[in-house]
Amino acid sequence: MNATSVRAGTLIAVAHGSRDPRSKLTVDAIVERIRLRRPDLDVRVAFLDLTAPSVESVLDDVAAEGIRYATVVPLLLGSAFHARVDLPGLLDAARVRHPRLVLRQAEVLGDDRRMVGALRARIFDAGVDATDSSVGVAVAAVGSSHGPANQRSRALAQRVLHGTSWRAAVTCFATDQDPRPDRALACLEEAGARTIVIAPWFLAPGLLTDRVFAEFGTLCRDAIAADVLRDHPFVVDVVSSRYDAANDLTALGRDTSERSA
Known part of the structure; x- marks a missing residue:
């Protein structure tokens, strides 16, 4: 050895x-x-x-x-x-x-701030400008039966906005937790967002991310889909x-x- x-x-x-x-x-x-x-x-x-x-x-x-x-x-x-x-x-x-x-x-x-930074970077990678004040971000998380975990996921949305001029951000869940994508989209539109970005809070793609993208695709056909966090x-x-x-x-x-x- x-x-x-x-x-x-x-x-x-x-x-x-x-x-x-x-x-x-x-x-x-x-x-x-x-x-x-x-x-x-x-x-x-x-x-x-x-x-x-x-x-x-x-x-x-x-x-x-x-x-x-x-x-x-x-x-x-x-x-x-x-x-x-x-x-x-x-x-x-x-x-x-x-x-x-x-x-x-x-x-x-x-939700280490570097992980939030990776999420923000994936949004940039999708072609979204940090200075675009028309942007509303839907952070899509998996959801959990553990309430505090969901609360931390909900708090991610405002942290993603740091250093940008984006209009608003809200967390939604791929499972049965609230809010679901339809409610998140309504919140973003009420806040004045005209460009909707889906930012998956997932390490890897899979059936749940596919479900989220499909649901947003039905609700908002022009939504921009950012990538998962990956490596x-x-x-x-x-x-x-x-x-x-x-x-x-x-x-x-x-x-x-x-x-x-």
Whole structure:
């Protein structure tokens, strides 16, 4: 074993998983960028559901290779069921199976201002001018049964406006939470927005993003669709700093967290 492999930590990036193959391709691209960003780390990927490899199998592989320490970074935008219940349960079960393996769970990517910056950058990428005061942004999020997670998603809208002249922004949800896209569109039009932009608060494309775009397409045929966050450099920066923070690299984590989106 060479000196580099001795020094390297293990980062396990855990994504939700989806039947849609576009989702896995996007997660794989994010993980590849993490590897380029952090050549000092052994970076692996696992999925909570519907996609292989599973969290359990990756943790078993890590333990079988004799790795003693691993940090799990959830590639999740909200701290709801998967981050608060599902993933911790999987890690607790792995600790029972592999008592010599020390596992740390990092914070979710969440609404870190770099993540909001990535969302804003995707809107710019769609050809929207920061000085265009006719723009109304519908931030489309997945929605959750966890009320505080939805509140944080709702608060994203006003943060997206920072540094722009856009008219208004409102968060809507792809699931049964309020407001739905029709209500969000009505709010934007009431605020005087004439150019509607759909900004998906999703890491990867999938059935839910397709549903949102289709619904807005019916409501407003001229709406501009921004891309999902994908492997934007800000996303990779946040993954890196979540790993560092979980491993008590406080100086590096503080330096990274101060970077403006």
